[in-house]
Amino acid sequence: MKEELRKQIEAARTAINAAERQHDLMQLKSQFLGKKSDLNGFMMRLKELPASERPAFGKIVNEAKQQLEELINSRLLKVKESEYAAVLQAEHLDLTMPGKRNIRGALHPITQTWREIEDLFIRLGFQVADGPDIEDEYHNFDALNTPADHPARDLSDTFYIEGDVLLRTHTSPVQIRTMEKFAPPIKIICPGRTYRNDNDATHSPCFHQVEALVVDEGINIADLRDMLNYFARELFGPEIAVRIRPHFFPFTEPSAEMDMVCPKCMGSGCSLCKDTGWLELGGAGIVDPNVFEYVGIDSEKYTGYAFGLGIDRIAMLRFGITDMRLLFNNDLRFLRQFK
Amino acid sequence: MKISYKWLRDYIDIDLDAKTLEEELTFSGIEVEAVEELGAILNQILVAEVKERQQHPNSDHLWICQVDNGNEVIQVICGADNCEAGKKVALAPVGTQMGEFVINKAKLRGEHSFGMLCSERELGISDNHDGIINLAGDCVNGEKLSRYYDLSDIVFEVEITPNRPDLLGITGIARDLSSLLHREFRLPNPELPAGTKPIRAELQLDNQAIDLCPRYTARMIKGVTIAESPDWLKRRITAIGLRPINNVVDVTNFVMFELGHPLHAFDYHLVEDHQIIIRRAGLGEKFVALNDEEYILADTDLVIADSKKAIALAGVIGAANSQIQSSTQDIIIEAANFKYSAVRRTSKRLAIFTDSAYRFERDLSDMQAELAGRRCCELILATAGGELLEGLLDSYPEPEEPVIVTIRPSRIKKVLSINISQETITNYLESLGLKQLSNGEDSLQFEVPHYRKDLSREIDLIEEIIRLYGYNNVETYFKPQKVMNYEIFRNKRNLTDSLVKLGFYEVVNWSFAGVEDLDKLRIVERDRRREVVSLKNPLGSSFAIMRPLLLPDILRNTAYNLNHNQKDFRFFELNKVFLQGAGKQAEEKYHLSGLITGLRDAIHWREEAVKTDFYDVKGVVEELLSLTGLSGIEEKYSKETWYQPGVGLDFYNQGKLVASAGKLDPKVASSFEIEVPCFVFDLYLDTIYNEKRKIVPDFREIVKFPPVLRDLSFLIDQRFDLAEIAADIRQSNPELISKIILFDEYKGKNVPSGKRSLTFSLTFSSINKTLNDKLISKEMDRIVRSLEKKYEIKMR
Numbered sequence A: 001m002k003e004e005l006r007k008q009i010e011a012a013r014t015a016i017n018a019a020e021r022q023h024d025l026m027q028l029k030s031q032f033l034g035k036k037s038d039l040n041g042f043m044m045r046l047k048e049l050p051a052s053e054r055p056a057f058g059k060i061v062n063e064a065k066q067q068l069e070e071l072i073n074s075r076l077l078k079v080k081e082s083e084y085a086a087v088l089q090a091e092h093l094d095l096t097m098p099g100k101r102n103i104r105g106a107l108h109p110i111t112q113t114w115r116e117i118e119d120l121f122i123r124l125g126f127q128v129a130d131g132p133d134i135e136d137e138y139h140n141f142d143a144l145n146t147p148a149d150h151p152a153r154d155l156s157d158t159f160y161i162e163g164d165v166l167l168r169t170h171t172s173p174v175q176i177r178t179m180e181k182f183a184p185p186i187k188i189i190c191p192g193r194t195y196r197n198d199n200d201a202t203h204s205p206c207f208h209q210v211e212a213l214v215v216d217e218g219i220n221i222a223d224l225r226d227m228l229n230y231f232a233r234e235l236f237g238p239e240i241a242v243r244i245r246p247h248f249f250p251f252t253e254p255s256a257e258m259d260m261v262c263p264k265c266m267g268s269g270c271s272l273c274k275d276t277g278w279l280e281l282g283g284a285g286i287v288d289p290n291v292f293e294y295v296g297i298d299s300e301k302y303t304g305y306a307f308g309l310g311i312d313r314i315a316m317l318r319f320g321i322t323d324m325r326l327l328f329n330n331d332l333r334f335l336r337q338f339k
Numbered sequence B: 001m002k003i004s005y006k007w008l009r010d011y012i013d014i015d016l017d018a019k020t021l022e023e024e025l026t027f028s029g030i031e032v033e034a035v036e037e038l039g040a041i042l043n044q045i046l047v048a049e050v051k052e053r054q055q056h057p058n059s060d061h062l063w064i065c066q067v068d069n070g071n072e073v074i075q076v077i078c079g080a081d082n083c084e085a086g087k088k089v090a091l092a093p094v095g096t097q098m099g100e101f102v103i104n105k106a107k108l109r110g111e112h113s114f115g116m117l118c119s120e121r122e123l124g125i126s127d128n129h130d131g132i133i134n135l136a137g138d139c140v141n142g143e144k145l146s147r148y149y150d151l152s153d154i155v156f157e158v159e160i161t162p163n164r165p166d167l168l169g170i171t172g173i174a175r176d177l178s179s180l181l182h183r184e185f186r187l188p189n190p191e192l193p194a195g196t197k198p199i200r201a202e203l204q205l206d207n208q209a210i211d212l213c214p215r216y217t218a219r220m221i222k223g224v225t226i227a228e229s230p231d232w233l234k235r236r237i238t239a240i241g242l243r244p245i246n247n248v249v250d251v252t253n254f255v256m257f258e259l260g261h262p263l264h265a266f267d268y269h270l271v272e273d274h275q276i277i278i279r280r281a282g283l284g285e286k287f288v289a290l291n292d293e294e295y296i297l298a299d300t301d302l303v304i305a306d307s308k309k310a311i312a313l314a315g316v317i318g319a320a321n322s323q324i325q326s327s328t329q330d331i332i333i334e335a336a337n338f339k340y341s342a343v344r345r346t347s348k349r350l351a352i353f354t355d356s357a358y359r360f361e362r363d364l365s366d367m368q369a370e371l372a373g374r375r376c377c378e379l380i381l382a383t384a385g386g387e388l389l390e391g392l393l394d395s396y397p398e399p400e401e402p403v404i405v406t407i408r409p410s411r412i413k414k415v416l417s418i419n420i421s422q423e424t425i426t427n428y429l430e431s432l433g434l435k436q437l438s439n440g441e442d443s444l445q446f447e448v449p450h451y452r453k454d455l456s457r458e459i460d461l462i463e464e465i466i467r468l469y470g471y472n473n474v475e476t477y478f479k480p481q482k483v484m485n486y487e488i489f490r491n492k493r494n495l496t497d498s499l500v501k502l503g504f505y506e507v508v509n510w511s512f513a514g515v516e517d518l519d520k521l522r523i524v525e526r527d528r529r530r531e532v533v534s535l536k537n538p539l540g541s542s543f544a545i546m547r548p549l550l551l552p553d554i555l556r557n558t559a560y561n562l563n564h565n566q567k568d569f570r571f572f573e574l575n576k577v578f579l580q581g582a583g584k585q586a587e588e589k590y591h592l593s594g595l596i597t598g599l600r601d602a603i604h605w606r607e608e609a610v611k612t613d614f615y616d617v618k619g620v621v622e623e624l625l626s627l628t629g630l631s632g633i634e635e636k637y638s639k640e641t642w643y644q645p646g647v648g649l650d651f652y653n654q655g656k657l658v659a660s661a662g663k664l665d666p667k668v669a670s671s672f673e674i675e676v677p678c679f680v681f682d683l684y685l686d687t688i689y690n691e692k693r694k695i696v697p698d699f700r701e702i703v704k705f706p707p708v709l710r711d712l713s714f715l716i717d718q719r720f721d722l723a724e725i726a727a728d729i730r731q732s733n734p735e736l737i738s739k740i741i742l743f744d745e746y747k748g749k750n751v752p753s754g755k756r757s758l759t760f761s762l763t764f765s766s767i768n769k770t771l772n773d774k775l776i777s778k779e780m781d782r783i784v785r786s787l788e789k790k791y792e793i794k795m796r
């Protein structure tokens, strides 16, 4: 039996020293040291020996087990090291080769600007109102204090569908519809698509506008100027100043046009601002009491301001785009620049 | 803090039910955290009489009693020795709920028992558990025990905010309720007997730390008898969760919870040289507290000491060396006020958190100290006897000045938006104990009572007024209006943002189109989309109508870019389309349309370039629809005329068309001057937003049991669609099959023509058990058999 044991141990040693993979070593471990292993079998067979020899032989078996376990563990360390070295050898990479990226597109610069504007108003508690593109004369003109025979109607070249149905020339009808439906306090912006029968390098028959309307007790021209300043500074930077100068709109009284400091030359004059240092931004004013009459708001109790701006024009200013037609060409060489 | 309803009624007459009182408290700023009903058990316990008793044959410590419950004589086994025949006892009949246990019919060592005889502790009457309770002889058998023992009480656990230390006593709560409910409030204000000898002859007081101890009073009673407290006192303090100790200690606790002001009692004979010295502790001075712990003091700690040693850590805890013992005869009663910051510092540093420290660190009133001392003496004389010494020692060098606050009705209006008269203001504030000093045009002057240290400014009084007026009685006038549907607004942004992440560029086109666009898309005459809105004065014939579809513009953009050497790109547009409406109002609807052409991915050295196909555009639509929150989408082959026949798919939700996707028919493409394969999609956003959608996902518990994965591979005739096959597989056991993934389709070599090989990976999982192999194999067999029957599949 002793001889058998010696042979067993010798065979185990050889096998362990020859193992090259962690997996193989684990298998050897269970083969030689596990419950059903031959070494364990020797323990079972102890009773075949004379009683006097049993303790000594048992001790030998146990020592052999211990030695084999140590041998496996040390071999395991070596195997791990060589496997690690093999990984290092194999994964010799040229790390300067391009990484794997997902493709990504971009929102249109008009949409990017549109969102920017919505968000700066939403941050101040404005809600975004929506309304139809195809309007009627009442909401587009009459209720905005521009009756049928009013010369102001000539100011816009309107697309007509039939009868009094037309494509809205501004998003002001959304203001009217909102005031018809909701009582003050009202704090909305109406961004949207508007239409005028005009097509050249600086005019598009389809364009985008945003108007703001605030109606509450005690709203005044100071509130309007605060908001215009905030608006311009959020979009173009903290140095940008806004001025307003008298103008005429049928639906506001007093009415004004607003200019902001040219963001390119900061007021010193350049080609963009035609050396004036100012850029026209849009129209503004205090809501005309007549408009309130149309929508049934008490014009004694409430006052309001409104202003409107061109989103496309702001987008062009923000990105330095000079030709309006590029906005609607959808040329990838253009669109890719706004990633 | 716990408030006993019965105790509360000692100071104010109220008969509200527990629910109403809870609400009144909560809305006056005293939040009720829990309500507990005491003594309810006594309604279930009956008076009974032991008629006979004998030793249990199998036990030497059990008795078999025959008990008259007023109705019949029943057998009850009892373990107490004082259940002799003739005794009146408390019987818990079968079915009684005792805490978590129910009294059941039982067999104890072979003998039946129909109930339980109770001890005082089991009934919550006292801590006594030496035998069962013996009732007075005149108690009537069968009566409820609650007739003789009224322990019923309701205990409110309330949260007192740190600004209101005056509410840390039950009288404070009663006072607040009295102003809220317009009921009379009775504050104990006892007059003590004159006393015999003057206290000065027996005790000296030396306040060496006036900055930390603004007031210290001491009174003395000689010849008290330390004993158990009377029942009424025990009941009061146990109701709020305290353990009775002895009459003197119980009284100091009682007064602390009654008036909110902690007190301390010393054994006069353990105070060395009969001197009380208030001083800062020495650095490193050792102090053994009542809890037998030793603490090392710092020179910022304030101690009460005698000539030799500290006898209390001021306001925090007493010392073991001078506490009241059963042999105590003469006592000193301390009622003082300590600087809140010092008490807090000491309590935190030494981690000693007592009811006393809790109160002092909230800044108590100097005046209240004197009242508390007086009340304490009154109750000790009544419960422990003894003789009061004349007068008190009172160190109070700088009496508190009353605080005077002016309030303007105009300011009230500004802050609270309520109109109330000067008279109402006065009524409110006087009910809280403030005293009106004067009133002018727009100003009322009030003196604040000493116990309301939180009231020192106009705005503090305004807060009191609104508390009594009721926050919810303020008329509101601005109702936020929902002009915008923010949820849709956000969803549109999510859709376009994910398209950008999927590689799409957004295009923006004019809203005009020409009728020829519809012809090119082969849209038939009777199609709804032929009912277009025409312009009276268009820019030209290609701009004559308002576009009913976004697709023609996207195709034009595609042709333009193909002509400019772009090959691989993706476009989308989100905009309105227009059709004639019912009246003069046109129909305007938002659509989201897009196109894919060229390679699926950017060129990368590691991967083979792959051309886009139908499944790419379908994947985009699946992604978008899942973002909209629709579930239960059904797919049908599309009849839209711009798709290559057989390669267009419509997506329905509850029978409504919500999207379509497919390959652009090559002829249609040609008519837009496009000669490469294009895949397009169209989402009906307005229809989608009108559908019922999941805005917020429902959370489901994470399945704890590991899922089991099995593969399923078979040959099947090509005429069967995957959707149907997958549905049938799922249908075989919808509870168990949590996922079905198609991971391979194969046609060609080794597969007969007209057939295809499909391989699925099925995930089985159960929310309530571990799945074993046998069960899963049975399920797999069932699936295979049903597929064989319906589709004549061949397993691979």
Ligand SMILES: [Zn+2]
Residues within 6 Å of the ligand: A262, A263, A264, A265, A266, A267, A268, A269, A270, A271, A272, A273, A274, A275, A277, A278
């Ligand atoms: Zn400039």
